[in-house]
Amino acid sequence: MTEVYPEERRFEKVHTIIHEDSNNASLFVANEIASLINQKQKEGKKAVIGLATGSTPTKVYEYLVNFHKEGRLSFENVVTFNLDEYFPMEPDSIHSYVRFMHEHLFDHIDIDPQNVHIPKGNLENHEVRQYCLDYEEKINNVGGIDIQVLGIGRTGHIGFNEPGSSLNSKTRLVRLDGVTRLDAASDFFGEENVPRKAITMGVGTIMSANRIILMAWGEGKADIIQQAVEGEIKESVPATFLQNHTNCDFVLDGASASFLTRTKTPWLVKECEWNDRLIKSATIWLSEKLDKAILKLTNEDYNEYGMGNLIAEIGSAEQINLKVFNQLQHTITGWPGGKPKADDSQRPERAEPYPKTSLIFSPHPDDDVISMGGTLLRLVDQGHHVHIAYQTSGNIAVFDDEVIRFLDFATDIQEDNKTLSKKFKEVREFLASKKPGQIDSEEIQGFKGLIRKGEALAACRYCGVPEKNAHFLNLPFYETGAVRKKPYSEEDIQITYDLLNKLRPHQIFAAGDLSDPHGTHRVCLEVIFKTIQRFMDERAEWILDCYVWLYRGAWQEWEIADMEMAVPIGPKDMARKINAIFKHQSQKDSAMFPGNDEREFWQRAEQRNKETANRYNALGMAEYEAIEGFVRYNFNIN
Template identity: 75%
Template sequence: MLDQAAKEKVYDPAYSESRKFEKVHTRIYEDSNKASYYLAKRIALLIQEKTKKGQPAVLGLPTGSSPIKVYENLVHFHKDQGLSFRNVVTFNLDEYYPMVPDSIHSYVRFMNEHLFDHIDIARESIHIPDGTLTKEQVQKYCRTYEQKIEKIGGIDIQLLGIGRTGHVGFNEPGSSINSRTRLIRLDKVTILDAASDFFGEENVPARAITMGVGTILSAKKIYLMAWGEGKAAIIKQTVEGPVTESIPATFLQQHSNCEIVLDQAAASQLTRVDTPWLVSECSWNEKLIKKATIWLSGKTNKAILKLTNEDYNEYGMGNLIAEIGSAEEINLKVFNQLQSTISGWPGGKPKADDSQRPERASPYPKRVLIFSPHPDDDVISMGGTLMRLVDQGHDVHVAYQTSGNIAVFDDDVLRFLDFAHEAIQHDEAKSEAKKLFEETQFFIGQKHAGDLDPPKILELKGLIRKGEALSAGRYCGIDEKNMHFLNLPFYETGTVKKKPFSQLDIDITLKLLNEIKPHQIFAAGDLSDPHGTHRVCLQIIINSVEQLISENIDWLKDTYLWLYRGAWQEWDIADMEMAVPIGPKDMKRKRNAIFRHQSQKDKAMFPGADEREFWQRAEQRNRETANKYDQLGLAEYEAVEGFVRYHF
């Protein structure tokens, strides 16, 4: 029996037309929570159907951040709705090699913590590649793994994530469509992506055991899931690009029953989402007109005011011209919209007409509260704007939401302790400092990659980050009493994996908000990151403000919340609602403020896929934003920091 989506695909011509560039069925959800619930529901229905027939439900399961919410929903179905897993047999996609099962990096441990320990599945029904085998044993083991899948009748549902290289499982670029379970060498990009979990890329295993592409394609149903803008580029290639061994995920186009499940951020580069006017006639609104005109400017390499009727017609926007009247009218409207976003007065210009400005002229000065998820995000992401707010006389506060302690190298702790020991003159204190140095040195000398630091060392690492934040804040002109270190409890696990946030995190945030009563709030708006610290920190702020709204707090009625982006990417020009120009002098000041965070200088603990230092990323990003405004025909600036307003 066809589900609703399948009916639409078969019978609705508009449905097919809007997806004409897509070579595999793709389903887009508002966010990863809704998408994860859909996937968990499909798995639960399969289990129930198989149970009625007295047959095993065979699942192929992945690890990583993407399936966590799926597993949480399955656990919920088991505990609260009685879904039994007694008839379920699982085969995991992969495992690092070598890897012992009780390692914090082991996929055995991951699956137990997120799923198996919470359901009634029989342990003999769980199959995860064995990372403890000798190299001589691996080949025979892999053949046996394949035989077990074949003997039980094949995999009913194969759940997949996707890497930035387009790998599924650990099938790296170059993998054959006929490949089977085997030992492989990991791609450099995959190792970089895993580096944060292993506290440095040098600790990531170079090899892994993985199901092959052929094994995956043998499944009866395949769901590939992807969340966040970081996956948008590879999803576009997977869904709309040619089939190629250089992007193994494109082989899924050749499967007869595959579905790509995305959140809006991961789908953002698909043609029907990014440039819908290329697939069908649009229902134009102000936001879409702005986005389309900016896109057309880039496509034709013309400033906005130089675009012609012919340009719009040639690129699928003839109906927009027919609706509005002329290119000139559209161009002027969009140009004025962009012009009004640019402001050198991020706190509002006092005694000025603010009708065409992003921020209000009054009150002046404003109380400004900048939330920084880690102790350096404020200066990395909006350092120029922060200093502009201080220079223009506003009462600027910075709230460092987490300690950032896990991002400090062990050598930095020893360096600071050694200095403390040498600098202290009082004999008793000197002796205590020496003892702490020796104990720390001994622990670090015995420490293995991924070992948890004891509370005392975590405290010291947090103090290092705090001292750097104080130094940067003082450089920016912020009074020390206006620097608030919240140390939100959700973060304090000592590991990359954090606890879910709780009311305690919200209460700490509420207390600060009520103390300051800010007219402006700035927060990291990395909304596309489904599991990172930035996203959790933003959700805590949003939940706190919503609680204040429910309590009808008066001061909040005069508050704007502005979102900045982190060190990884920038807002799209079409989305920016405030663009703050940064001149050469202030760019240098911003760089100097970032340099105050010495433990993150030269090499960061968690650099992500971009190996450049944070100041280099920030400068390039700010200059690229300024260059885009220039290319659109607006004023030429050295650099620009962009913001989007959050509307409750």
């Protein structure tokens, strides 16, 4: 967390605290909650905490539990009120917030169960109104909420106060917005299983808290955070009401704060200390802002948009323009494995050795072709030894009907196989009685994993990758059968270590696309980083000569200013990439976890790749059909 001067906040209408990452931010919030509890204990008073659910506060709860286990914190004087609960919802359901809170917090601390309040999701309809009035009265009877913890939804909702909620709203039954239900679809194994209603504290209830802390992590929250912090107060973005609270902080990580003016365009709020990265970013921003190619920007353009001191430092617009133009031009290469026997001084990849061993890590069995299918094809066509490591089975993303379809086929071609017929009957009976969100048996999870494996092998064959070069790691952290995964462990790292030690690649490609709806990409990347750092610490010679490239594309794309390698894709290779994606038939037409984009993955990938090419073209670069972008990751040598 760095010091911020008042002039840097002049676009911000609510106090924001930006941390480097969500772990540090979560520790900051946990420490404040713990301090309040301890202070209230000294005064002989109750500490009343308003709690949120979802992925955002889980690390905060983990820290609070650790404080308790270390003997630093008791919850004997704590009273809690949760924000919301789905309706209808049984408390023992795997989707209920009652279960969530007990798993993440209450079962691990010394809180009095009588002091825990979570809205009931299993009321009769006629009981709801009075229950909500009673919930408000319980809050008032303990003197109100001392600290209210919040997350924020993609629509700007706080609690389940959807767009249109009024400032004075109280605890009530609400109908959930379509976007909110879509965002929750991954937890419920399909949007059709997400409840349409919820009981939530109102905006007025939240605003009556003495202190409010809203937390947000990740790139996916950047846009709505910018609206909530810098936008006008309006009912269509309920979080903007918090601008009027006298003691409210937005606690953010760097990614969720990336669209704030002081982060994205700092030259608009203060005089900058310019470096190459900032100069490149500012020049690209100005070019796109004015719809002018980089080489056409003038001194007046820079001066008008707060970059006069840059002109003064560098000397002229022409010098800046040429510097950034050359930087961009040098990122473009049709040789992602390096061009053999060529001058590589201005290329992102080395010419030698050739051919290279290129290892592509794919978190799910289709991320490789979705996000870098064009580059994969180019590496194969140019004679490199391409390996693909599928980090997880991807089994939870297979619909039940797919299992029946494959078993039906297997049974038909082996009519006299009584064991298979019996197995098929058992599977059909299980799936027919399966409740929404129920975890599959290990056997069915295995079948679903085999479906994804078969599709991945089909895509490998299509792309020209030998089947022996396809490595199915099936990392244990993923194999829970549920959306919620285990933390990664030494076993995950060891599996990855063994593969890297065996192949000793010259290039590693890994998913830096961290906005997938249930976090698998993020965990997979952390496992890779931990493993590579282990090789660095061991001074392994091969890792010192290995380039690590991070790709995106399934959920978002790199900023042009960050791209260090841009691989053009022609119309023919774009068609080949889409055909490779089509080999993953169980993900075709409708994905189990669509996230906030309802289009098929091939449509998202095509649009993002073409948009990148169009942006390069508008900046004054050559015109290409599509481009896949990569950022190089550098590791520390201890």
